Amino acid sequence: MKSSAASEPFAAFMARALFDPQRGYYTRHIKTVGARGDFSTSATLSSSLGQSIAAWLKAESHLQPRVRHIIEVGAGDGSLMQTVRRSLGWWTRCHFSFHIVETSPVLRLEQQKKLGGKVTWHSDLESALASAGGQAFIYHNELLDAFPATLVQWCAAERRWLEVHVPESLHPHALDPAHFSALRHTTFADRQRCELHPSIRDWLRQWTPHWKAGAMLTIDYGDDFPALYHRRPHGTLRAYLLHQRLTGADIYANPGRQDITADINFTDYCDWLRELSFTQSSHQTLAEFLSAQSAPASLTDPDGAGTAFKCFVHRPQACASSHHPS
Numbered sequence: 574m575k576s577s578a579a580s581e582p583f584a585a586f587m588a589r590a591l592f593d594p595q596r597g598y599y600t601r602h603i604k605t606v607g608a609r610g611d612f613s614t615s616a617t618l619s620s621s622l623g624q625s626i627a628a629w630l631k632a633e634s635h636l637q638p639r640v641r642h643i644i645e646v647g648a649g650d651g652s653l654m655q656t657v658r659r660s661l662g663w664w665t666r667c668h669f670s671f672h673i674v675e676t677s678p679v680l681r682l683e684q685q686k687k688l689g690g691k692v693t694w695h696s697d698l699e700s701a702l703a704s705a706g707g708q709a710f711i712y713h714n715e716l717l718d719a720f721p722a723t724l725v726q727w728c729a730a731e732r733r734w735l736e737v738h739v740p741e742s743l744h745p746h747a748l749d750p751a752h753f754s755a756l757r758h759t760t761f762a763d764r765q766r767c768e769l770h771p772s773i774r775d776w777l778r779q780w781t782p783h784w785k786a787g788a789m790l791t792i793d794y795g796d797d798f799p800a801l802y803h804r805r806p807h808g809t810l811r812a813y814l815l816h817q818r819l820t821g822a823d824i825y826a827n828p829g830r831q832d833i834t835a836d837i838n839f840t841d842y843c844d845w846l847r848e849l850s851f852t853q854s855s856h857q858t859l860a861e862f863l864s865a866q867s868a869p870a871s872l873t874d875p876d877g878a879g880t881a882f883k884c885f886v887h888r889p890q891a892c893a894s895s896h897h898p899s
């Protein structure tokens with residue numbers, strides 16, 4: 574593959590396609606999430622997830638009764654927050670203030686139509702945590718998969734990873750292998766592609782210094798590394814347009830008009846949180862999480878990609894002593 578002077582890293586293309594202030598998919602063109610949108614999520618397919626998150630929040634609030642704020646990050650059409658609030662019941666609902674962190678002006682409007690004055694909106698987690706005095710229960714579902722991914726390809730002849738640019742061309746990368754498990758892996762077949770998320774690492778490093786107490790529930794599709802790439806020589810990158818899954822060159826078609834997403838490497842994600850001194854107290858599949866909260870584990874993989882959803886709970890270290898890691 575030839576290099577091109579006019580190329581940009583795939584991560585820059587994805588950031589622009591999804592979040593360009595004037596023409597990005599999330600900033601301008603997304604209509605909603607669910608049956609009327611381009612893709613559905615576990616939250617828009619069933620109320621089980623919201624009910625289970627509410628049960629998790631109730632259990633957490635018994636353990637840390639002084640935490641009185643709940644923050645959802647990346648709330649889509651607002652249906653998850655709506656189900657969570659309903660399922661908490663009146664007494665528990667009254668105990669908490671509710672916050673949404675949302676970067677999409679279009680989806681924020683959808684959320685406001687559903688939730689009105691019951692929630693405070695923020696454009697970043699730092700300001701949500703500031704208004705919560707640093708003490709909050711945080712949850713997010715299918716947020717991380719929308720973060721721009723850096724795309725790399727293994728070059729077996731040279732025994733090195735190269736970064737994919739758009740238009741497609743291969744270039745040396747500038748990432749530190751200490752932070753990305755894939756870059757330390759040297760036994761893939763030629764041309765194996767992997768997605769890395771320095772964007773998620775940077776995001777964690779920005780807001781976590783403001784988080785002092787509570788717990789964070791992360792739900793997303795992905796796996797540990799290298800299991801994530803088993804039988805996936807082309808990686809996990811894909812686009813969605815009107816519920817159609819698009820791969821290969823179709824990912825570059827219609828920038829700003831379709832969703833682009835990649836699975837999460839949870840080995841890296843959990844390493845980054847550990848480096849930041851957060852304690853992991855649970856690591857489950859979504860089915861295990863739902864059944865632990867006594868909800869019917871009837872959710873199927875909504876993107877049809879054969880990927881599995883995982884749930885993790887992390888806490889600031891001061892809050893971790895009363896919990897038994899599983």
Ligand SMILES: C[S@@+](CC[C@H](N)C(=O)[O-])C[C@H]1O[C@@H](n2cnc3c(N)ncnc32)[C@H](O)[C@@H]1O
Nearest residue numbers: 599614616647648649674675676677714715719
């Ligand atoms: C794939 S949708 C998932 C929506 C919802 N959580 C659900 O399960 O239906 C991703 C959501 O995250 C939002 N988002 C993306 N990047 C974000 C960021 N850095 N901070 C906050 N929200 C973000 C999007 O606007 C959208 O609401």
